[in-house]
Amino acid sequence: MPTIDLETETGRKEALRRMLTIRQFDTTAGERFADGEIPGFVHLYIGEEAVGVGACSALEDDDYITSTHRGHGHCIAKGLDPKPMMAELYGKREGYCNGKGGSMHIADVDAGMLGANGIVGAGPPLGTGAALTIDRKGEDRVALSFLGDGAVAQGQVHSAANLAATWDLPVIFLVENNHYGEGTPVEEQHNVENLSATAGAYNVPGITVDGMDITAVNEAVTEARERARAGDGPTFIEAETYRFHGHFEGDEELYREDDEVERWEARDPIETFAQRLIDRGELTNEEYEALQSEVETTIEEALEYAQSAEEPAPEEAYDDMFAAEVPEITEFARRVRADGGDPDGGER
Amino acid sequence: MGAHIGLIVNPAAGRDIRRLTGGASVVDNYAKRRVAECVLEGLEVVPDPPTALLMPDTAGIAASAAEEISGVETDLLDCSPDGTAADTRRAAARFSEEADAIVVLGGDGTSRDTALECGDVPLLPVSTGTNNVVPTAVDGTVAGAAAALVATGAVEAAAVTYRHDMVEARTKSDETVTGLASVELSNRSFVGTRAMLDPEDLTGGVVSRANPADIGLSSVAGATDSLAPDEPGVIGLRLVDPDTAPRTVRAIVAPGVVAEIGIEEGYRLTDGESMTVDVEEGVVGADGERELEVVGETVEFRAADRGPRLVSIEAVFDAAGTGVFENG
Amino acid sequence: MASAGLEAEATETMTVREAIRETLREEMARDEDVFLMGEDIATMGGVLDVTGDLHEQFGKDRVRDTPIGESGFMGAATGAAATGSRPVVEIMFSDFLGVAMEQVMNQMAKMRYMFGGKTEMPVTVRTTEGGGMGAASQHSGTVHSWIAHFPGLMAVAPGTPAAAKGLLKSAIRSDDPVFFFENKMIYEQSGEVPVDEDFTIPLGEAHVEREGSDVTVIATQRLVGESLSVADELEGDTDVEVIDLRSLYPLDTDTIVESLEKTGRLVVADESPLSYGTHAEVVARAVENAFYSLDAPIQRVGVPDTHMPFSPSLEREVLPDGAEVRDAIERIV
Known part of the structure; x- marks a missing residue:
């Protein structure tokens, strides 16, 4: 069973709720970041919700995903809980990574979420590896790697795609083409019009879909998943989308014009989908408003949870490096924490 | 005033889910550019080739094809493409007034979008893939030659076109x-x-x-x-x-x-x-x-209450006979 | 930290190459999740013939020839390890690690920590190091100091066939990423290897190969054997203790300190470049923990910060060997 079945009315409403949850989560994260409450960087997914939710809805619960630096949407789409997510953004112990990862490294391996990633293009090799495990163990599941348009220029993406295609591994490469690699337009970074064209180099199918339409993304991933499960190997899907905010919060966006942003905002993936459901008679305006306020409550609760959660104790910085005990870490930590430690130099 | 042909190249590549679910083949933009160049080269089959009016596209296919061609006069329409079917329709509307024949490189959808706006101007839809009903799978040079023969009146348009219902x-x-x-x-x-x-x-x-x-x-x-x-x-x-x-x-x-x-x-x-x-x-x-x-x-x-006039390429060359191609 | 008592075990004479291959065979037979991947390791048996016939026994699903794309297959190994596989990767020459380094340093080494300990990374990376074959700069490097330096990775470098077996078993069974550095000039070196299929050497333990009281030589890889020969040559004159460091990270400080408390003199012999490396770390541990035991300046034997030149005469010039170890001993005894 897909995680969310868009063929059903209930499924469509759940998908709408997830998109709204992402929008609200990232709106809140952006505000809290601007207020200086959230450290580091945040990269917001606002505008791209149909890609994450369209894709993850088509997956099953035990499928794997790898994400990108813009990963909040993928996490929520995969079913992660906004509370420990927000707590992770705040660097709290209750965060998914106990405060060690932050926005760019949220992961929940048990839920099949193999991590957001601060390195552009690093996810596809990892997704290929998850698919290798699936293939070797004969499991009925797939891996999906999200990557941005910029990542298509990375050597390791090519290297992984070639491996996955040559070994017919059950992995899907989903390129979120939001038209800018940081501040450089996609046409200045690639010599092909459609990034799905790169699939030709691996002798696997590549298709481009409207990333502002959740049904298009969902359908493409559903088909690609079937192909992967059948042992036919990877598929490249390019979803054309747009981020409504800058590359990171605080980006002055000198590289794009307001009217371009407005043109894309007119195709807002959430508003257009909600309108379709309203037109179909599946959703009333009142229900839509109620859904929005439910989601606001969910994120407010997540925010309160994060704000009131505990800071990790400083000595927790020394945990989690290795599964094994490593004496160096214990010893160096002891010296740091004991104000430099004993200058013993052995027996005098 | 000399004759004109209109050229529409649909740059959308890779949007067909059937390449994943079925056996659809897709032609990439580099190949489309080469086919567009062939069309333009084909115009030289007549001694005084028609001017080619080109629809600008988001991938720059038409513009780069025009750059490669020297024996034919080309003119890029002055409009900015947005990458949707509206580009095709706008160009077709212009061609309905300015062109004597239109060549379309694309599938059934692009041919239809052209047909909706091109009026009675003879239309040659050329398939760049293999998945279409209406467009003909023919070499671009041959299609260009046929368009030139029709546009310049070397063959009589009425004799080599037929109405395709919609x-x-x-x-x-x-x-x-x-x-x-x-x-x-x-x-x-x-x-x-x-x-x-x-x-x-x-x-x-x-x-x-x-x-x-x-x-x-x-x-x-x-x-x-x-x-x-x-x-x-x-x-x-x-x-x-x-x-x-x-x-x-x-x-x-x-x-x-x-x-x-x-x-x-x-x-x-x-x-x-x-x-x-x-x-x-x-x-x-x-x-x-x-x-x-x-x-x-x-x-x-x-x-529907209308339909385009499609050019039968075979009929064009039959009607032209051999005389058309001889010098002096 | 007591090392497994080799002397008490039943043993068999093997080369380093055989010890590695047989260990891989035993571990693959023991655990279905263990599989090998690398360039030309199946049909060809590995360019230096280490994997040999393993593909015949386990099939090409478990001994996988990869495309020549280290970044892709190193990443795939990392992703596989995070999802329940136990891959053993071969990087044909350690110099090629450069191609794979992004996945090593930003993914393999960091995932466990970044995720708050919520993933294991049971991957082993085997690779060959060292000059001596006229293979020039891009096939002769000794890069283990990079890996040993980088947080989140373990690094081992056996100097004997027994160490090769015990360390490789521990590496494969470890839930952490372990790099296993094989010096290509000692594949044919023979020694006694315990036959026990569960013979492991803990990661982070050095081993005293020869006891002595005048000077400690801490050596790695090829220089372990060469230092033992030097110790034999000097017997009666100088009593040399030779330690195979075995693990570069974690590093066995206790064994170093114990030896220095006895000898008061230290030579560190490792084929890596001299600056900022393995030698320096051993020396730092010595001065931090055995400062008052030291009776003479510490000596380092290694590559004088050059790449490996091609011409045999040039290569001989920069490669450290037993003669240099002997000179170093003689300078401080």
Whole structure:
């Protein structure tokens, strides 16, 4: 069973709720970041919700995903809980990574979420590896790697795609083409019009879909998943989308014009989908408003949870490096924490 | 004033889900540019080649093809493309006034978008892939040569063109979907990735041509009836599950997909007759692509009241004979 | 930290190459999740014939020839390890690690920590190091100091066939990423290897190969054997203790300190470049923990910060060997 079945009315409403949850989560994260409450960087997914939710809805619960630096949407789409997510953004112990990862490294391996990633293009090799495990163990599941348009220029993406295609591994490469690699337009970074064209180099199918339409993304991933499960190997899907905010919060966006942003905002993936459901008679305006306020409550609760959660104790910085005990870490930590430690130099 | 041809190149590549689900082949933009160059080269088959008017496209295919060509005068239309079907329609509207023949590099959809706006200007749709009903799979140079012969009057347009009927679906709420070869009804809920996905999704529609060698609903119709594109009338079909159908046929429903299709009813619609279908939930498509989501609608299928004049390339060269090509 | 008592075990004479291959065979037989991947390791048996016939026994699903794309297959190994596989990767020459380094440093090394300990990373990376074959700069590097330096990775470098077996078993069974550095000039070196299929050497334990009281030589890889020969040559004159460091990270400080408390003199012999490396770390541990035991300046034997030149005469010039170890001993005894 897909995680969310868009063929059903209930499924469509759940998908709408997830998109709204992402929008609200990232709106809140952006505000809290601007207020200086959230450290580091945040990269917001606002505008791209149909890609994450369209894709993850088509997956099953035990499928794997790898994400990108813009990963909040993928996490929520995969079913992660906004509370420990927000707590992770705040660097709290209750965060998914106990405060060690932050926005760019949220992961929940048990839920099949193999991590957001601060390195552009690093996810596809990892997704290929998850698919290798699936293939070797004969499991009925797939891996999906999200990557941005910029990542298509990375050597390791090519290297992984070639491996996955040559070994017919059950992995899907989903390129979120939001038209800018940081501040450089996609046409200045690639010599092909459609990034799905790169699939030709691996002798696997590549298709481009409207990333502002959740049904298009969902359908493409559903088909690609079937192909992967059948042992036919990877598929490249390019979803054309747009981020409504800058590359990171605080980006002055000198590289794009307001009217371009407005043109894309007119195709807002959430508003257009909600309108379709309203037109179909599946959703009333009142229900839509109620859904929005439910989601606001969910994120407010997540925010309160994060704000009131505990800071990790400083000595927790020394945990989690290795599964094994490593004496160096214990010893160096002891010296740091004991104000430099004993200058013993052995027996005098 | 010299003759003009219009050239439309659809840059959309890789948008067809059938390359994943079926056997659709896709031609990349580099190859399309080379075909466009061939079309332009082909114009030189006449001593005084027509000027080529080019539709600008988001991938810059037409512009770079024009740069490569020296023996033919080219002129890029002054409009900025947005990467949608509107580009094609705008260009076709201009060509309806300024061109003497139009070459389209694209599939059924691009040909239809051109046909909607190009009036009576002779149209040569050239298939750059293999998945289409209407466009001809022909070398670009040959298509360019044929366009030049028609545009310059070296052959008489009336003698080498035929009217291709079109079909349409209209909803109660007055939305219309027009197709060149077919308009279909799918029981999917959404437009999604557009292409018709599974044979079992098809529940009916109307075709302007019926031939087992066509791909899609026209192939289904062609399994029981025969209808040339310029023959008056269209064929309406109601399809059902093959297991409960009064008759079943085998048809090529998509590239790489031969399926058993159950036909409940199939009939000729002439003189403004229509076929009406009550749709609880579904999508109306045109030429194999889903276009319009409908819920709780009544959809009326019928012949459209117009259609383009398509050039028969074979007829062009027959009419030209050998004399046209001799010097002095 | 007591090392497994080799002397008490039943042993068999094997080369380093055989010890590695047989260990891989035993571990693959023991655990279905263990599989090998690398360039030309199946049909060809590995360019230096280490994997040999393993593909015949386990099939090409478990001994996988990869495309020549280290970044892709290193990443795939990392992703596989995070999802329940136990891959053993071969990087044909350690110099090629450069191609794979992004996945090593930003993914393999960091995932466990970044995720708050919520994933394991049971991957082993085997690779060959060292000059002596006239293979020039891009096939002769000794890069283990990079890996040993980088947090989140373990690094081992056996100097004997027994160490090769015990360390490789521990590496494969470890839930952490372990790099296993094989010096290509000692594949044919023979020694006694315990036959026990569960013979492991803990990661982070050095081993005293020869006891002595005048000077400690801490050596790695090829220089372990060469230092033992030097110790034999000097017997009666100078009593040399030779330690195979075995693990570069974690590093066995206790064994170093114990030895220095006895000898007071230290030579560190490792084929890596001299600056900022393995030698420096051993020396730092010595001065931090055995400062008052030291009786003479510490000596380092290694590559004088050059790449490996091609011409045999040039290569001989920069490669450290037993003669240099002997000179170093003689300078401080």
